Amino acid sequence: MATDYGPLPVWAVIVAAGVATFAIRGSFVYLFGRIDEVPASVTRALRYVPPAVFAALVAPSLIVVEGSVAVGPGNERLLAGVVAAAVTWYADSLLVTISVGMVTLWLLRFVV
Structure with missing residues (x-):
């Protein structure tokens, strides 16, 4: 994807985003290192x-x-998700939920 920006502004944004991410994560490490117990x-x-x-x-x-948003009887994934929920x-049980959800999806998609 071509832009009108040169390499310097692009790298400046990348470095700024990295520094901001590091600062946010470091602030939590610093904060939780200074308190003895989480409220x-x-x-x-x-x-x-x-x-x-x-x-x-x-x-x-x-x-x-x-x-596109598809909320209705034609959306097999939504129906299988409701059954799994x-x-x-x-x-x-996670195993039972995944199994029933996948079987429901397969039945709705390939049988019905």
């Missing part, structure tokens, strides 16, 4: 980070099909 409110809030990240990664792939709610 209970922070611990409670951090419990919700993995499910939120997982939902942010998975939800777009369930809803967006071929570049229901199974994980009751079974509480």
